[in-house]
Amino acid sequence: MGTFQIEGGHSLKGEIIPQGAKNEALQILCAVLLTSEKVIIENIPDIVDVNKLITILENLGVKIQKQAKGTFSFIADDINLSYLESDLFKEEGSSLRGSIMIVGPLLARFGKGYIPRPGGDKIGRRRLDTHFQGFINLGAEFRYNREERFYGVEAPEGLKGAYMLLDQASVTGTANIIMAAVLAKGTTTIYNAACEPYIQQLCKMLNSMGANISGVGSNLLVIEGVTSLNGCNHRVLPDMIEIGSWIGLAAMTRSELTIKDVSWENLGIIPETFRKLGITLNKVGDDIHIPAQEEYEIQGYIDGSILTVADAPWPGFTPDLLSIVLVMCTQAKGSVLIHQKMFESRLFFVDKLIDMGAKIILCDPHRATVIGHNFKSSLRATTMVSPDIRAGISLLIAALSAEGNSTIHNIEQIDRGYENIVERLQAIGAKITRTDS
Known part of the structure; x- marks a missing residue:
């Protein structure tokens, strides 16, 4: 079983090219x-x-x-x-x-x-x-x-x-x-x-x-x-799920990243959803440029009620990015309700984030309320096991933002969906190594 060792708390910088979808x-x-x-x-x-x-x-x-x-x-x-x-x-x-x-x-x-x-x-x-x-x-x-x-x-x-x-x-x-x-x-x-x-x-x-x-x-x-x-x-198109993952990574690590050749016309409401969460996304040709942000504030609705991010069939928001959004909101300014309609076991990984110090209320198998820290306190490094592809990458993003050294086991789950992830993260400054037993 493979393992990631991550030294978190570092900002990243550079360009990253999304893999094929x-x-x-x-x-x-x-x-x-x-x-x-x-x-x-x-x-x-x-x-x-x-x-x-x-x-x-x-x-x-x-x-x-x-x-x-x-x-x-x-x-x-x-x-x-x-x-x-x-x-x-x-x-x-x-x-x-x-x-x-x-x-x-x-x-x-x-x-x-x-x-x-x-x-x-x-x-x-x-x-x-x-x-x-x-x-x-x-x-x-x-x-x-x-x-x-x-x-x-x-x-x-x-x-x-x-x-x-x-x-x-x-x-x-x-x-x-x-x-x-x-x-x-x-x-x-x-x-x-x-x-x-x-x-x-x-x-x-x-x-x-x-x-x-x-x-x-x-x-x-x-x-x-x-x-x-x-x-x-x-x-094959660039992978919109990977693009969303790198947006979440940039936000959580307060990093300046450029995601190359994203095929903007095929991203649907993904960019606008991240903007509602306070993330600045700039369109530069067919690239996404994300400047380093010291904080990002979640928008509420016009009537002042809490923002809900829910999955839906296209052109709605893809369920594969809800895990990314959830972990990203742990350090946002404000609160959000995550509503995972399609899969009843996909939010169960939040207990690992709670162990890291995240303020999350798991309402039921489909809904979780996230109360953001606004970077007033960092997530704590810990040892985790990746349960599936999307939860796995979300936990990796959390570990890269956390102060200290984290360990993630069962990283073969992440390998199922992300190509050469260690080398690509190292190229933008991440402190991550891999061991295989």
């Missing part, structure tokens, strides 16, 4: 299964979850070549479907939640897809009904082996377009259904579709391959099925 990369990589032609993808992040998916694709028979840092070519012209029934796949697929998105492409192109119950963060219930109900709507037959915890869908006669109203705007569910529908016969209409920039990127990529998807960017997608798709070149 993890959540987009997982979708885009699965989409290479939809064609036998070459697909070239740029800006793929070198992180554990993405590398696990690349290994699964390789074991499926996809020919993969690394062309440059973050750039790979994929040719899925000789797929080994027997791998799906192997013990190796049951082990590899169950360790990665994103592996669920290979099912849609395999079902569309080969008439069947299987997946063991996938893993991922322990942040609450993350049901898969939206995925499989979408496949059923397209004409697939569903089965679940409870003993082996193995899902399967088959459509030996092919898929047929259908109208469907999704029960929730699931990002991975929408992506999976889109990939299944692009090769279905007829018209598929998906209402209450997720419309995150990553879904838009997937649709743009598929359209460049010859798919016919309209309504991109909205929650109503219309897909006219085609018989086959071509290859393409695609570039």
